[in-house]
Amino acid sequence: MDRSTTSSAPSTHPPAGGPQVLRYAAFSNDPGGGNPAGVVLDATGLSEQRMLEIAADVGYSETAFLVPGADGLHVRYFSPLAEVSFCGHATIASAVAHAERHGAGHLTYRTAAGPVEVRTERAPDGSWRATLTSVVPRTSGLSAADLRTLLDVLGWSPDDLDPDLPPRTAYAGAWHPVLVTRSRRRLAALDYDMAALGELMAARGWTTVDLVHRQDARTFDARNPFPPGGVREDPATGAAAAALGGYLREGGHVEVPATVTVRQGEDMGRPSVLEVTIPADPAAGIAVTGAAVPAGPAGP
Incomplete structure (x- = not known):
């Protein structure tokens, strides 16, 4: 796993030749702790095979791919080997990545498991937190x-x-x-x-x-x-x-x-x-x- 750190959020502009892939650690305030997740904030036009290739290249347990829509964010989650129906840590990671760029608030994730409501907030010390509410267990x-x-x-x-x-x-x-x-x-x-x-x-x-x-x-x-x-x-x-x-x-x-x-x-x-x-x-x-x-x- 890539444990390198960065002191500021990466640019939102995708590099030439492919989508921008962000790397976040979820459930920790320490980049060396928590669970790393890949995040693609705009996966519009990516095929399922391309998503799987990106997830395998990132090498984390999951990468979240978000496609903005009128009814919320359509989200798919891929491990390096396969798609999974829902991933909590990649949801937290991607929500914070989104909030850093667009501000705190409420998001609706349209996942294969059903709609998941997500709320982001910024603490007085500047750190970011996200809360997901699962489908009915x-x-x-x-x-x-x-x-x-x-x-x-x-x-x-x-x-x-x-x-x-x-x-x-x-x-x-x-x-x-x-x-x-x-x-x-x-x-x-x-x-x-x-x-x-x-x-x-x-x-x-x-x-x-x-x-x-x-x-x-x-x-x-x-x-x-x-x-x-x-x-x-x-x-x-x-x-x-x-x-x-x-x-x-x-x-x-x-x-x-x-x-x-x-x-x-x-x-x-x-x-x-x-x-x-x-x-x-x-x-x-x-x-x-x-x-x-x-x-x-x-x-x-």
Whole structure:
């Protein structure tokens, strides 16, 4: 990953020969932290194949491609290997990139998962934050066979799981199995068979696996393997954080309304902080808030 920094926002004028590609770190105020995302603020006329090529060239877990329209911004997200239906950290990154150039306010993202409302704001210290509100979340059961396979691939045992937070799959724009471990040490010792997990996830349509440890009633640690995107681990996963919020609400694991903090990326040296707001209304989307900063120079 490109960890170079820049002290100012790149130019909005695309270089000759291709669209301008911005690089931002989401869910952190530090360019060396958070989750890097590629951003193309105007992808008008780009083919699907060209978007995939750009995402592969950027090399981050996702790149967001925005096409302005009368009904909002039409957004597509690509990992280096494939398109994904929704990506939280690339939404936060692209919204901040947009706000730096056009000012704070409200945006509607038209995504493959449905409309996602986004709000941007600038703090008194000059830093930028964005809040996305997910599509309506939902959860589903995780079969005994899939759970056994997940545990085997991860090197976990059933005794590693927190009995108060049972395994489920959760959705807030993309599907994620949610496994909660009772041990922070177990979460820190993540080591898995990437090919085997990727094969299972492709068969089930899962985007990442949300591995979680509950520190206290309002604080969670998370790690997110992402083999379908060709990435061993995501340092911050906004879609999974939103799905976790829906899981907590639907299972009655938090008293709602609530705001919880998800800490991610610490074990891989890219600390990230995701603020997850969970409304009481079961038909309401989950809000995920985070900072973003430029993480590298713009490029073609």
